[in-house]
Amino acid sequence: MTMIAGIVLFVSFFLLLLFGAPIALAIILSSVATFLLIVPFDVAILTSAQRMVTGIDNFTMLAIPLFVLSGIIMNNGGIAFRLVNFAKVLVGRLPGSLAHTNVVGNMLFGSISGSSVASAAAMGRIMTPMQTNQGYKKTYSAAVNIASAPTGLIIPPSSVLIVYSLVSGGTSVAALFMAGYIPGILWGLAVMVVAYFMAKKEGYSISETPNTKDKVYIVGSAIPSLFLIVIVIGGIVAGIFTATEGAAVAVLYATLLSLIYKSLKVRDIPAILKETIEITGMILFLITASALFSLVMSYIGLPEALSRALLSITENQIGIILIMIAILLMIGTFMDITPAVLIFTPIFLPVAQTFGMDPVHFGMVVCFALCIGNMTPPVGSALFVGCSVAEVRIENVIKTLLPYFAAVIIVLLFVAFIPQISLFLPNLFGL
Template sequence: MEVVAGIILFTTFFLLLIFGAPIAIAIILSSVITFLAVLPFDVAILTSAQRMVTGIDNFTMLAIPLFVLSGIIMNNGGIAFRLVNFAKLLVGKLPGSLAHTNVVGNMLFGAIAGSSVASAAAMGRIMTPMQTAKGYKRTYSAAVNIASAPTGLIIPPSSVLIVYSLVSGGTSVAALFMAGYIPGILWGIAVMIVAYFMAKKENYPVSNLPSLRDALYIVWSAIPSLLLIVIVIGGIVGGIFTATEGAAVAVLYSVLLSMIYKGLKIKDIPSIFKETIEITGMILFLITASALFSLVMSYMGLPEAISKSLLSITDNQIGIILIMLLIMILVGTFMDITPAVLIFTPIFLPVATSFGMDPVHFGMIVCFALCIGNMTPPVGSALFVGCSVANVKIEEVIKTLLPYFAAVIVVLILVAFIPQLSLFLPNLFGL
């Protein structure tokens, strides 16, 4: 029965994707069809409906729309320019300094906005004209922006980590947030190393450092924006408020800061809420669909069956981790991060915990591996946005992106096989 149910579920799912069905619809229909094959009609339909409703009936889930709203307000409130100036101050003497500014800017803004798309759009619009004026190739500028934008999904606050917390059975959000810093920073450093050697080869210019007075002003201007990270993450880690309450604090802080910067206008509010509703609706619909998919897999015993199949291939821990990494990288290239986390966490987490892997460490592996898909075709959202704002074709950027892709894969392997890269900070803070 497990084999038959698995064949029906995954065959229907992939056939629907091939025929162009939206991924959430493909997940729901394949799940319902599988249930109908093994349960009476009324039981299958009622169970499916109940699971989709209860799938988002969780207080922690409220953090997602609030963090989305906070990021959009920040994106419209004049925050990005101040972070770019601060990033330029940090890396101004490196060859290809504007590219390194783009990377650091994505890491900082991504950590505030929690979105690779918002980062790629905001940084791309600011940095591409500046780099073009200095003689940088547009493909180089776009590749750097695309490769570094997903760091915002690893460096907290991150809705992807919240989703993993929910689907993994309540892994501490605070621990996951702290675990994201070192892997996210290593991702950014890997991109900067590749950008450095490319800049040396092309002889791209080095930016002039500002005067001491200007430097102090730049730092002073950036401090209020950076404080958001300190307040929100510090409050969550310190137990002052939950992740959901922290998200509400982030919204309030971003509104006040945008009003101080005079970047938020009354006329922008309807469009901000509209964008928030659209993004939140998409995420929550995917979560309800994936909750049903997970129920079907659990009911049929598919996670256990897949775990046994993996363990039958090899009982070597390194081999199993490499197989999981390969599968998740491939999945990330054609599936959005949220449903991928929801679908594959219940499958692979029992395998990982069976040989003693910490759920926080595994969460970083899953999210890191799937986030790589943001910079690859055919569904890489950061890739599409980065190419659009740089006004270059995807096929022109792919070749330039390959070294960055390889560098990020190296970091993924380090994160997978050196647990302390993920667990050092959570352990340090007693999480």
């Protein structure tokens, strides 16, 4: 019965996606259809409704709309431009310096905004004209922006890590946040290495370096924006406030900072709140749908069955991890990261735990692998936004993106097979 129910669950889900159904609706309909195979109609409907409601009845979940709101405020608050100038100071002497500025800018702004799309859009709008004026190819500029935009999903604060915490049974958010720093920075450095060699090959120039006085001013103007990370992450790690309270602090700080910069007007607030509601509604609907999906999988014993199937292929830990990574990379190419985390964490986490894999380490592997899907077709959101902002066709950028894709995959393998890359900081802070 488990096999039949599992086939119905996934076949109906992918068929609905194939016919263009919204992913949340596809999850709900396939879950209910599978439930009807094994329980009476009234029980299936009542249980489904209850599970969908309880799936988002969690205080930690409140952090998601608050982090979304803070990210949108910062995206509209003039913070991105100050971070770009700060990034120039850090990497302005490297060949292809504007590309490296783009990468560092994405790492900084992406971590603050928590959105690869917002980061790709903000950095692309600022950096692409500058790079074009310096003679950079648009495909090169777009590829650098696209490849580095997802770093903000790994470097905290990150709503993706909060979602993983919830679905993995309460893995510490503070530990996950600290675990995200080194993998996220390694991702950015890998992109910079590829950008460096491509810039040397193309002969791209080095930008003019600001004088000492300008450097001091640029760093000083960027410090208030960077201080947001210190306040939020420092407060969560130190136990001063929870992740949800930290998100509320981020909203307050971002609002005050944007008002001080005079880049946020009172008339902008309704549009910001509307965008927040739309994004939050989409995320929470996906979460509540995926909660039902997880219940059905658990009810029919699918995670255990798939665990046994994987272990029947090989009992070698390296082989199992490679299989899971391959599946996650494939899933990430056509499924958004939030539902993918919600659906596949309950399937793969029990397998990882049979090898004694730490849930924090496994969370980094899952989120890192799925985030790569942001830069790949057919549904890579950073890919579409980056190409749109740079005004280039996707098919023209793909070839330039391939070396970046390979570099990020190599970093993923390091993260997967060297646990201390993820666990060093959490262990250091006793999390």
